[in-house]
Amino acid sequence: MVIAIEMDELKDEVKQIKNDHPGLKDDTAFVFWFLLENLVESNDEAEKALGGESGDKGIDAIYIDHSNKVAYLIQGKFRQSAAEQNEKRNDIFDLADKALIVWAEDSEQRKFYSKLAPRSRRLFQELVRYVRSGYALRLYYVTTGRCSSLIRDEAVQRAGRIQHDVELTVYDWPDVCRMFNDYLEGVAPAIPSLSLRIASNGRVRSEGSIYRFDPQTNTESWVFSMPAKDAGDMFTKAGPRLFARNIRGYLGDTQINKAIAETLVNEPHNFWYYNNGITIVCDSAKQEKQRGQDVLRVERPQVINGQQTVRTLNQTQTQMESASVLVKVIRVAREGRSEDNYDDLVKRIVRATNWQNSIKASDLVSNDRVQVFLEREFRKAEYLYIRKRQTKQEARAGYNGSAWAIISKDELAQAVAACNFDPAIVREGKEGLFEDNYYRSIFTVRDISSYLAPYWLMRRVQRVAKGKPDWAYAKWLVLHFAWKRLYKYIGTRGQQQKFRQACEQEDDIVLKSLDKALDGIFRAVHSFYRLERGTGEQARDPSTFFQLYRLNTKFSKFWNTESNRQREKVEEHIEKFYLALTHAK
Numbered sequence: 001m002v003i004a005i006e007m008d009e010l011k012d013e014v015k016q017i018k019n020d021h022p023g024l025k026d027d028t029a030f031v032f033w034f035l036l037e038n039l040v041e042s043n044d045e046a047e048k049a050l051g052g053e054s055g056d057k058g059i060d061a062i063y064i065d066h067s068n069k070v071a072y073l074i075q076g077k078f079r080q081s082a083a084e085q086n087e088k089r090n091d092i093f094d095l096a097d098k099a100l101i102v103w104a105e106d107s108e109q110r111k112f113y114s115k116l117a118p119r120s121r122r123l124f125q126e127l128v129r130y131v132r133s134g135y136a137l138r139l140y141y142v143t144t145g146r147c148s149s150l151i152r153d154e155a156v157q158r159a160g161r162i163q164h165d166v167e168l169t170v171y172d173w174p175d176v177c178r179m180f181n182d183y184l185e186g187v188a189p190a191i192p193s194l195s196l197r198i199a200s201n202g203r204v205r206s207e208g209s210i211y212r213f214d215p216q217t218n219t220e221s222w223v224f225s226m227p228a229k230d231a232g233d234m235f236t237k238a239g240p241r242l243f244a245r246n247i248r249g250y251l252g253d254t255q256i257n258k259a260i261a262e263t264l265v266n267e268p269h270n271f272w273y274y275n276n277g278i279t280i281v282c283d284s285a286k287q288e289k290q291r292g293q294d295v296l297r298v299e300r301p302q303v304i305n306g307q308q309t310v311r312t313l314n315q316t317q318t319q320m321e322s323a324s325v326l327v328k329v330i331r332v333a334r335e336g337r338s339e340d341n342y343d344d345l346v347k348r349i350v351r352a353t354n355w356q357n358s359i360k361a362s363d364l365v366s367n368d369r370v371q372v373f374l375e376r377e378f379r380k381a382e383y384l385y386i387r388k389r390q391t392k393q394e395a396r397a398g399y400n401g402s403a404w405a406i407i408s409k410d411e412l413a414q415a416v417a418a419c420n421f422d423p424a425i426v427r428e429g430k431e432g433l434f435e436d437n438y439y440r441s442i443f444t445v446r447d448i449s450s451y452l453a454p455y456w457l458m459r460r461v462q463r464v465a466k467g468k469p470d471w472a473y474a475k476w477l478v479l480h481f482a483w484k485r486l487y488k489y490i491g492t493r494g495q496q497q498k499f500r501q502a503c504e505q506e507d508d509i510v511l512k513s514l515d516k517a518l519d520g521i522f523r524a525v526h527s528f529y530r531l532e533r534g535t536g537e538q539a540r541d542p543s544t545f546f547q548l549y550r551l552n553t554k555f556s557k558f559w560n561t562e563s564n565r566q567r568e569k570v571e572e573h574i575e576k577f578y579l580a581l582t583h584a585k
Contacts, residue, residue: 007080010144010180014078020380021047028052030078031060034142037179037188039063039072041241042400055117058094062123068237070136071127073098077143085145092151092170095141096159099166102131136165147172178283178334182300185343186372186387187244190300194234196280198287198294199225199324208294209287218333222285222296228264228271228323231278232313234303240398242310245281245302247350247363249390250311260312268323277326278306279353281346285331298329304346305353361434362410363389370443371409377448383407404504405455412451414476415458416442419483423476424549449496456503457483457490460511464518473542474525480552481559482521489578498581510584513577520570527565528558 017029020043024032028050035046040063049063061074075095079085101112101124109128113121131137139159141147152170159168171179182190198209209224234242243249251257263271282298289295303310309325330349334342347367351359365371371387378385384403386395392406413433418426420441425432433442445451461479465471471478483491490499502510532554533540545551558564 007144010176011080013180013183024050025052026078026080027076028060030144031074031076031142033183034074034076034140034179035061035063035189037183038140038190038192039065041189049123051117051120051123053117053119055115056120057112057116058091058098059116059120059124062127064126064130064135069130069134070138071131072138072140073124073127074140074142077141077145079143079145081145085143087141087143087145087147087151087170087172089151089154092141092147092155093158095139096155096168099137099139099159099162099164099168102128102137103162103164131164137167139166139168140171141168142171142176144173144176181343184369184372185245186367186375187241187300187302189241191238191242191302193297193299194237194301195290195295195297196226196234196327196329197230198296199227209296211287218335220285220331220333222287222329224296224327225272225324226278226327227320228268228313228325229320231310231325231327232316232320235310235314238301240394242301242303243307245304245346245350245367246307247359247366247388248307249388250394251308251389252391252394254308257308257312260309261316264313264316264320264323268320271323272326275309275325276306277328278309279304279349280327280329281332281349282329283331283334285329296329298331301329304350360389361431362413365434365439366409368443370446373446374409374412374443374448374451377446378407381448381452383448383452385409385412405459407455411458412455413439413442415454415479416451418458418476418479419454422549423480423552424547426476427547447493449493449500452500453490453496454479454483456500457486459503460514461518464515464522468522470526470542471522473546474522474529477546477551477555478518478521478525481525481555482518484556486574486577489574489581495581498584502581502584507580507584510577510580513573513580517570517573517577520566520573524559524564524566524570525555527563528555531558531563 013033014026014029017032018024018026021029021032031052032046032050035049036043040046040049045063049061051059051061058075059073060076061072063072063074064070065072073095075091077085077087077091101109104112113125116124127137141155147170155170156168159166179190182188209222212221212223213219214221240249260275263274267274280298280301280303282302283300285296285298287294287296290297306325313320313325332342332345332349347364351364366388375385375387379399382401382404384395384399384406386392386406386408395406410430410433414426414430417433417438421438425438433439458479461475461482465475465478489495501507529542529545533545540548559567
């Protein structure tokens, strides 16, 4: 594999985790990240799973997945020199041998617990309880160092000799690179594996799967029919993270989704013919027998086309027995190619296969690393950031707790663009803001306060304009002018935070003067419009006038003329706003 991820990038992530969770050691912070990438969906779940204390005997984390009845024991090594450090056989074998403790005699377990740190002991006892009751045991050794294939194979065999459902997996530097790349792309937590049943019976006979191998790209593909109920159950098992690489979220009751449901109810036997099917990409796949049934076991799967189908199948259980769906699984080889090359290929497959619902410019950047980063950072600040086109109900379902605001990337783009570009650009439509010539300028910084200041100012402008239709046409010009005028008060780093807090808490003392200033700017813009709109048949209505370019420059000149009767009042209100903001707690 050609490694694109630098060690410094991972170090920065570990450092950020340590800043957010003081007291964590490097190895423990690394395991914290691994949990978020592979197993858990929240910081709280990751914290509860952590060991990593003095005397933990290599028990860095234990996570119990009750929905799938799997217990995970994780040991992590954050080697600063990455590929230069080779893992020792005894360290990995020690992890494999911990599986023996689970089924050991009480006396041997007591000996193991005798010098084990309290938190790690509690976590391990919980693991023992669930594994003995029938849960599978998965042992993960995760390192930024290197592990030879010989040691890896020996450790896997050592764990495999235990007469129970135990598997050991070693993830070394190349594996961690792939995971970190997926994490930056928003594929987190990843789905370890799914078993896809290949339809082979029922009224319609199926002859298994069609297999294709491309030696030039080392890409494998399988095409087969899958019971519709099984396809819907994928969402039950994996949840929304099954669609992390998809450029859209669930679109709800669209005409296409209604048609899918109607076919399932009225013509389930014809569903295979009417539906375009499901496309899945994965890291590896293997066809095997499970309980006498042909299945394709896929590792780290992602549904990149067919999300609407899977979600509708999950919701529609009527007459499912006779329905099946076409499935195409593509193993895109990551070995021997850069991660950028891998990402580009997957994105092209996504774009080529998602054509039933129109693809917009904003959809194509929904998995951009900047968007994934903003979603995570906004979540930390208790904001729900929606980077994919989906229903708000769907977005809320994936967010635990209350949020100061629900912000879509469209709204954020409009706010930042209106403050910094000609307002006419925003009036032309939000999709244009996601073209390359604007997108990279709008989403350029990594500090969310720099986005929240324009966003909250936009919210205040919209609030003042509410109920006045003619003012709505002028809102982007008003926002642009207000931002330029107020930047020294709310655009600098320290003041951004104060302004944000005032808006979050609806601080009337601060915001009352701001709203009065914005009201005055709207009135000045209205006077400017009457002066510049033209006369007679040449007069422009507000909807047309505020689409003109360079109005921001003309209005700035108008602001300082005698024709503007709002200037003194507005300046007075701005001064009061600044004083209130300065003294706000």
